[in-house]
Amino acid sequence: MPKPVCVVVGVGPGNGAAFARKFHQEGYQVALLARRDTYLIKLQAELADAKSYICDVTQPDQIIGTVGRIQRDMGAVKTLIYNAGSGHSCTIESLDIQDYETDWKINARGCALFCQLVAADMVKQQSGNIIVIGATASLRGGANFVSFASAKAAQRSLTQSVARYLWPKGIHVAYIIIGGPIGKGQTLGGASGRDQKAFLNAEDIADSAYFLTTQDHSAWTFELDLRPSIEKW
């Protein structure tokens, strides 16, 4: 039997790599997506069966093309991790309307298109997982995060709509709210013990994401918050 396919959108040395390693370790064949291939090549070499794809999620054509290529190369997608997400920090006064658009394209429109494209196969198979990586900013529009927060709020709402539509069809859609800065993980170290406690380890985020994909359909989670024990919230 072929290995199940996991697509990780937004792969860098932090979160994205941790998702890829975790799902690889759990028996998945992993598709690694990023805008540039610098890191992809390195990670692909580390993970047997993994394939890497250059994809700028602000470009619908690239998304459509990439998903098609993954399906041809690896087969139907079993699990999608949408980890692409960036955001400009600015106020309404300093906001550049182009940045506002880019943040929305990365966090919301790209996510919508990926969900739509992978859902078709999942609906046929009445199973699959879509995990979207969000942030506390999705719940609160701070004065200095007018662009990032609005994009994340759009993404969270989108993921809710997708969940409400796909859950009854057997597809588990969930939103993870990251509530703090992500550290470099155990692999780097170097930071003092005290500072370390203020960061989320990417490996620990990946563990919770993977856990969601193992939940039985009788008790699925839509939203999960993750933050360091010493974080103020």
Place this chain on the structure above:
Amino acid sequence: MPKPVCVVVGVGPGNGAAFARKFHQEGYQVALLARRDTYLIKLQAELADAKSYICDVTQPDQIIGTVGRIQRDMGAVKTLIYNAGSGHSCTIESLDIQDYETDWKINARGCALFCQLVAADMVKQQSGNIIVIGATASLRGGANFVSFASAKAAQRSLTQSVARYLWPKGIHVAYIIIGGPIGKGQTLGGASGRDQKAFLNAEDIADSAYFLTTQDHSAWTFELDLRPSIEKW
């Protein structure tokens, strides 16, 4: 002393007209904005001093041009009512990604740009009002509203960020959550008494919007929900 200026973005025979009439009646000079001038001409004739402007809020250039023209024609804006808002009803399966973009441009990007443009004068004068007309969908992503809900969530988050930045500068920013269908108002009638109770009257929405602009800065409201007494929520 010249009359204060109220800009109503999104003027049709429902909500938009009611806002225009209410602020006119309270002593404002009103700028009426819509994508087409069919209704604008009629309403302008009814309201002395009112001026109408054709403006497609999906076009940043038109927004920038229109705000500039209003400022030259009427002076600095005292109150902005952002009432433009539409949304496609669809699921993630039936979603057209172009519609998703249009809904976001109308509800979120256009709103951001209007806020930014009128805020400059308001900050100088340390006063002003920005009222954004939202919807329950801003709080909940329903399966059949993947496009509208996501756009409204982006809008609500945006308005929060704008409020947190502008309130301390003396500008009252608020978000009104419309929680039901809007009726044709007392002026049309015709519907049976029972049906009428299921609709919000545009005049009543306008009363609450106007009230917000009269609150003292010691006790400002950010969010106000409005729904008919018999609505399920």
Place this chain on the structure above:
Amino acid sequence: MPKPVCVVVGVGPGNGAAFARKFHQEGYQVALLARRDTYLIKLQAELADAKSYICDVTQPDQIIGTVGRIQRDMGAVKTLIYNAGSGHSCTIESLDIQDYETDWKINARGCALFCQLVAADMVKQQSGNIIVIGATASLRGGANFVSFASAKAAQRSLTQSVARYLWPKGIHVAYIIIGGPIGKGQTLGGASGRDQKAFLNAEDIADSAYFLTTQDHSAWTFELDLRPSIEKW
């Protein structure tokens, strides 16, 4: 025609007095309730037609007796303002379980009983208003407010349930979220201009509470937040 009756539960020189003065000024006959009569006597002398009642809201028997007396003295209640509310500031470690109970009795149980008792007449008349004065703590359980926040959360949920039941019967139930410290009002003054801006004026809170009672049933508000323009939130 007799004046409509407004019952203000929890009358002291701040909020409570402001509600009483505002509804008196708007043509109501006001019932003033507090645990001790020190301040009641003074305020009753100021407001023609007002009557004062000593009522400890932690005692169900006193609540039942007081509402009965008001109905005999003044007639059916048109508007109830539930302003009783106190809260101990403590952590789970320092919490005294007796205080936890008292806070719940004042904020939640007393409120439930008042709502139940005045609703009977309101349902018959298919009209009336119930305004409950809440706090930001109803939305967030802070580490140092384990008792106050839990009591306020119980109160907010209660008020929602009451609203969902009574709105369709013609009774407007609303919850006001006070998001900051309440000042002594314009009558005292003395504080520096800068400090004053950090406080809500009780008079301004009363204006918003009164406005809610004037909304048409086509567009009722359930929840309204009030905070000073310079408050962080």
Place this chain on the structure above:
Amino acid sequence: MPKPVCVVVGVGPGNGAAFARKFHQEGYQVALLARRDTYLIKLQAELADAKSYICDVTQPDQIIGTVGRIQRDMGAVKTLIYNAGSGHSCTIESLDIQDYETDWKINARGCALFCQLVAADMVKQQSGNIIVIGATASLRGGANFVSFASAKAAQRSLTQSVARYLWPKGIHVAYIIIGGPIGKGQTLGGASGRDQKAFLNAEDIADSAYFLTTQDHSAWTFELDLRPSIEKW
């Protein structure tokens, strides 16, 4: 090394038994608490090392006594599962104020007292887990759940305050929102396949509760919702 101690408050044949079995299976010594011993005796016989305690959580003295006995019998508590929770279904009109009090005592006051009592040892050891079993009603006051919803809202707020205080001290406090009816589990069967899908299996709830206790402190979850894939929400 002695086994870690897990206290399950509110043990019946559904949820409570599933928590007890799961933590037993994962190497815990389990304390089983319920108001009556009928079921406790049966379950205790099934789980080696388990001990059962009769405890009415509406009685603070019984709670204090029971926690003291558990600590003497089994040692410091490593994990507390607060599963006691019942609620009367009624409107503000039909509400019996005694039931309102009982629901609050079971869901909120009892929970506060248990948290306070087990936290002392946990703080010393800078580790431990407190999992409170909540419900969707904690987020929404429905017309017909005035008593249950208010009690659950009080409980959720309480758990938040406890989490914000204890997380930085190394104790993981979390709230699980059960969003549907709980079935009898795979062990009973009998119901048709279709009906089964509408119920949460208690075993699956227990799996998620246990998972929370395994999260690394770098990425803890406070709130987790659980509902069947076909549930409307």
